[in-house]
Amino acid sequence: MSQTYLAPEQISTNQIDLSGSKTWPLFKLIDHHIQASKHFPILYLNNTQYHVLFGHKQLNKDITTCICIERPESSHQLFLLFCELYDAASWPLMTKLSVMNYLYFNAKITRNILQKEFLKTLNLHQQGHQANHFNTLLKISQLPTKVQGFCQEKKYSLKQLKQLLLYPPSLLLQLSELDGPFKISASQFILLAQHAHDMAQNNRPITKIIQQIQQSNERPSQRSTRLINELKTQLTPRLSQANKHLHSLSATLPEQLQVNWDPNLEIKSLNLNVSFKRNEDIQSIAQLIQAPKTQKTLKAILKGI
Amino acid sequence: MSTQKQIFIDPSQSKSNTAQQIKQSCGSPIEVSEAPLNKDFRSGKKTLAITPKKGQAFDTCATYSNEYVCCNVKVLKSIKNCPFDCSYCFLQDYLNNSTMQVVGDTDALIKEIQSACEQQPWRLFRIGTWELGDSLALEAETGQAKALIKAVAKMPQVFLELKTKSDQVDSILDLDHQERSVISWSMNPPRIIREQEHRTSDYESRLLAMKKAVDAGYLIGLHFDPMIYYDEWEQDYPELIANIFETIPSNRVAWISLGSLRFKPDMKQQIMANFPKQQITHAEMVTGNDGKMRYVKPLRLDMYEKVISAIKAACNTDTISPIQVPSPNTPLFYFCMERWDVWEHLLGESPRSVGHLDHLFAQHLQHRFPHLVNNVASIEQYETSQDTPIRT
Ligand code: SF4
Numbered sequence: 001m002s003q004t005y006l007a008p009e010q011i012s013t014n015q016i017d018l019s020g021s022k023t024w025p026l027f028k029l030i031d032h033h034i035q036a037s038k039h040f041p042i043l044y045l046n047n048t049q050y051h052v053l054f055g056h057k058q059l060n061k062d063i064t065t066c067i068c069i070e071r072p073e074s075s076h077q078l079f080l081l082f083c084e085l086y087d088a089a090s091w092p093l094m095t096k097l098s099v100m101n102y103l104y105f106n107a108k109i110t111r112n113i114l115q116k117e118f119l120k121t122l123n124l125h126q127q128g129h130q131a132n133h134f135n136t137l138l139k140i141s142q143l144p145t146k147v148q149g150f151c152q153e154k155k156y157s158l159k160q161l162k163q164l165l166l167y168p169p170s171l172l173l174q175l176s177e178l179d180g181p182f183k184i185s186a187s188q189f190i191l192l193a194q195h196a197h198d199m200a201q202n203n204r205p206i207t208k209i210i211q212q213i214q215q216s217n218e219r220p221s222q223r224s225t226r227l228i229n230e231l232k233t234q235l236t237p238r239l240s241q242a243n244k245h246l247h248s249l250s251a252t253l254p255e256q257l258q259v260n261w262d263p264n265l266e267i268k269s270l271n272l273n274v275s276f277k278r279n280e281d282i283q284s285i286a287q288l289i290q291a292p293k294t295q296k297t298l299k300a301i302l303k304g305i
Numbered sequence: 306m307s308t309q310k311q312i313f314i315d316p317s318q319s320k321s322n323t324a325q326q327i328k329q330s331c332g333s334p335i336e337v338s339e340a341p342l343n344k345d346f347r348s349g350k351k352t353l354a355i356t357p358k359k360g361q362a363f364d365t366c367a368t369y370s371n372e373y374v375c376c377n378v379k380v381l382k383s384i385k386n387c388p389f390d391c392s393y394c395f396l397q398d399y400l401n402n403s404t405m406q407v408v409g410d411t412d413a414l415i416k417e418i419q420s421a422c423e424q425q426p427w428r429l430f431r432i433g434t435w436e437l438g439d440s441l442a443l444e445a446e447t448g449q450a451k452a453l454i455k456a457v458a459k460m461p462q463v464f465l466e467l468k469t470k471s472d473q474v475d476s477i478l479d480l481d482h483q484e485r486s487v488i489s490w491s492m493n494p495p496r497i498i499r500e501q502e503h504r505t506s507d508y509e510s511r512l513l514a515m516k517k518a519v520d521a522g523y524l525i526g527l528h529f530d531p532m533i534y535y536d537e538w539e540q541d542y543p544e545l546i547a548n549i550f551e552t553i554p555s556n557r558v559a560w561i562s563l564g565s566l567r568f569k570p571d572m573k574q575q576i577m578a579n580f581p582k583q584q585i586t587h588a589e590m591v592t593g594n595d596g597k598m599r600y601v602k603p604l605r606l607d608m609y610e611k612v613i614s615a616i617k618a619a620c621n622t623d624t625i626s627p628i629q630v631p632s633p634n635t636p637l638f639y640f641c642m643e644r645w646d647v648w649e650h651l652l653g654e655s656p657r658s659v660g661h662l663d664h665l666f667a668q669h670l671q672h673r674f675p676h677l678v679n680n681v682a683s684i685e686q687y688e689t690s691q692d693t694p695i696r697t
Contacts, residue, residue, distance in 0.1 A: 128344035166577045201587035236589050238603045264591040265602050267372075268646040 011066050016043065016050045025106065026082065027054060029098050030091060042085055044071040054082055076109045080117055089123035093161070094152040096122045101141035124158075139165050143172065150176040154186040167193045171200065178210065183220035188228060195231035204234060239265060242304060249301050254288050256281075259298070261305050268305050270298065310388075310405075312446070313337045314355040318409035323355050326448035340404045346396065346579075349403025350388050353446065356406050358383075358413040363421050365692055366436065370595035373642045374656060376562075377663040377693055378431045378466070381418065383408045383449060384438035389470060390503040392580040393531055396437065398572045407443055411452040422462045427682040428690065429667040431487075432457075433466040440467035441488075444476060451477055458483040461679065464559070464670070466526055470498075470505035472514035478521040484677055487559050488518040489526030492549065494541035497533050501585060512552050519553045524674070530564035530641050532608055534588045534600055542608070543615035550619035555634045559670065561625075563612055564641035565605050567597040595642070602647070609640070609651055626652040627665045630672065637669040660688030 041055035043066050050068065067085065072078045088096065103109045103118065115134050119125040126133050140161045143151070147169070151161060164172055175192050178184060184192065199206050209230055213223050233240045243263055250259050258273040274285050288294055314334040318324055327334050340354035362382045368375065385406040386396055396403075408414055418432060434440045434453065444450050450467050457465040458481055468489040477488075493501070495508040506514070519525060527549065532542065566585060568576065573586045590598045599605065616625055616638065625638040639662065640648060648655030656662040664687035671678035687693065 129348070132345060163574055166574055198587045201584060236591070236601060238589055239591065239601045242603055264593075266591060266593050266644070268644070 011043070011050060011068070016052060018052060026079065026099065026102055029102060030086065030095055040065055040067050042066070042082075043068045046071070053078075054086070075107065076113050076117070079103060079107060079109065080121060083118065083121045088121050091122075092152060093156065093158060094148055096124055097137060097141040098148070100124070100137055104138060136162060136165065142169075144169055144176070147172045147176045150179060150189070151186075154189070156186055160186060160190060163190050164193065167197045171196055178224075181214050181220060182224040182227060184224050188224055191228055192224075192231070195228065195235060198235050199231060202235070206231065209234070239263075246301050246304050249297055249304070253294060253297055256285055256288060257294065259301060261301070265305050268302070270302050270305065272298070310351050310353045310446075311335070312353045312355070313341060313404075314409065315340075315357050317357045318355045321355070321409040322411065322452060323407065323409035323447050323449060327355065327446055330446050340402060340406050342402050343404045344402075346386075346400065346403040347390070349386055349400070350390065350405060352404045353443065354404050354406045355409040355447070358408045358410050358417075361417070362408065362414055363417040363432075364436075366433070368595075368642055370642070372594040373644055374640060374648060374662060375642065375659050376431075376639055376666065377659050378433055379421070380436040381414060381432050381434050381453075382436060383411075383414050383434045383453075384440070384443070387438040388442050389439060389505045391470070391505070392501045392503070392576055392583045393533075393566055393568060393585060395568060395572065397579055398569065398575045400437075405438070405443065407447045407449055409447075411449060411456070414453065415456040418457070418460065418463060422460060425690065425692075426462070427686055428462065428663075429464070429670065429678060429681070430462055431464045431466055431666060433468055435466070435468035435489075439469050439471060441469040441473040441477075442471045444471075444473045448476070451480060454480050454482050454486045457485045460485065461677075464524075464677075468526065468528065470502055470511070472506040472510040474514045474518050474521075478517060482521075482523060484522060484524055484674070487524045487526045488515075489528060490515055491528045491530060492545060493529075493531075493533060494538075494545045496535070496537070496541065501533065501580075501583065512548065515549070516552050519557045523557075524559040525553060525557055526559055527561045527636070528564075528641070529612055530562055531566040532564065532612065533566050533585055534604060534608065535584070538608065539611060542612050546612065546615040546619050555620040555636060556673075558636040559674075560637040560639065560666070561616060562639050562641045563609055564643065565600050565608060567593075567599045567642065569596060570598055573598065593644075602644075605643075606647065606650060609647070613638075613651060624652075626654055627662070627669060628652075628654050628656065631669055633673055635673075637666060658688050658693075660684065660690065660693040663687045663693065 042053040043050045044053050045068055053069070053071065069081070072081055083099070088099070091099070100114065100118065100122065104111065104114060109118070111134060115130050119134070124137060143164065147164070151164070172193060175184070175189060175196060196206050210227065213227050213230070216223065218226065242265055246261065253259065256275055258275075260271050260273070261269065276282060276285055310331070312327055312331055312334040314324055314327065314336055315338060316336050319336060324334070334355065337354070340356055341352055343349035343352055364380050364382065366375065366378045366380050386400055386403055387394070388405065418430075421430065434450070441450055453465055454477055457463045463485060465486045466489050467486060468491060470491050474488065490511055492511065498505060498508050515525060529542070570592060576583060576586050589601050589604060591601050592598050600608070613625060617623065620635050622632060622635045625635060627637050627639055631637065645655045656665060661684060664681070664684045667678060667681045667687070671681050
């Protein structure tokens, strides 16, 4: 970048030509961020007249110091300068991605220039296959607006955003619309997407399950936990069936004896919990365990694991 | 299999037999002192580097876990990455550098095998070159398997296992192998080969290659691993087994392994990203004690039961437990990375230890192929050997 920055200086506003100033579409994308921070307006000098490059809105505030530069010749340099001067590396991730999307699709900056010059400025560069990485970023920036808003709010990391790309955008949109009646955390959203996608691949619609839970009196956070558990159960029908059978067997044990097992049914082992209050109980519990009916039930449970 | 690849060679390997073979099959390779770094697992499959042997190549198969029965096979790390593109391949999430690498210095590999034999002259070694790739997929370019087959032909303690999903056997058919190399195929029904095992040889070609290997006097290994659940699995797997044993006689099959699809949970997303059309990750799975996702046990038991019945029928036997004295027609059967209770449920018994299963291999092979195995050391020796993982 061969850009000359002039030292910040006091410039009287009547020296500035505001006639052609309008909010740059790109500026709108980061407007909120800029408004919240103390960025200087950027000007350039043409003959004796200063023109606003970026940040004319800032002039309405009581900012008196401006940065004056030489106007870059190419549009991509202008954009790059904008990103540099407004500290693009610190923008929220979703904002950076929207900017990338704008630069590629609207400002028609080439993929090559974006990869080589912008990713670093936006602090989005990564080691490895650049073209793949760039495609991934673009895909994220094309997620439905509602989903992007959800991700922005939940402060998703790039790693988490990449995981979302594994699922159909329509599914993500459907799930993001649940936030409200359901209180969904960032990690729960990914888990939900995974389960809902697995359900769809197994031709099992989830709309009914969602409606049922939505009609309950539970708190939004309880609803999301229940939804995840319900989907998990439906995705493991054999496991659920087998566990149900084991629970029905264990319910027939005397109440002093309780058993539990690995619900994944991977570890073939049974834990037996006995509760007793007095020394005399020991003898009777031993008898209970040895009773043929108990033994038969315990063996049946172990066999079923 | 010889698709266009960029081939590199370490200068130290430029006079090796592998270099000669490469020159003949693909022209002169480019000399580089380090295998080019490839981060993308697919682009690495288009680059082949011939490297010197770095560090120890001879090792024990890395999948050992206390909860699962392991067969204690040894591995020779002579190949890294593979030109094929199986949707379930763990390499897509494993390699730091995805450039395919083949050790050019076969003499150094052979020396390591010899030294292992000298250190444990009492034991029988099964050694595979497939830990991080396919044993024969790059054979046309490198000739590595050929060199190893020739070398182990003179090693009475060794069975070399070359496991493949290719049909690349023509160049090894005429070798004087002395039956010390077992050519193994990882087999799945045609639909799985088509939909999941991309760029591998098709079903018919594998069967044909199997037949050629048998006709050339080789023993065969069969791996129904990973078994994959899909709509027609119940018809397709028994049909697959029947087809194989109509093509080759069971008395030439040294061993058969059975295992189901498994992968680390993180890999689920990798598979979904790399193979968006696949369906294999959506089945009913749980994470086991070794941290890998597998089909739930009731489903695995169902699937295994079907395959075992088909093997019994094809080999005309009532039992395929490796603990029983085998008939000449019964290959040694084992589960790969399965739980002890799965063995017991399906075979009525399980090896008591990893050393026990290793010993069963030696006994079995001696019983069926006495001309290939002289003495079998005691089970205690196998169980207490330093390189045998212990079941605690
Ligand atoms: S053949 Fe083996 S190593 Fe090659 S891609 Fe398939 S699973 Fe991976």
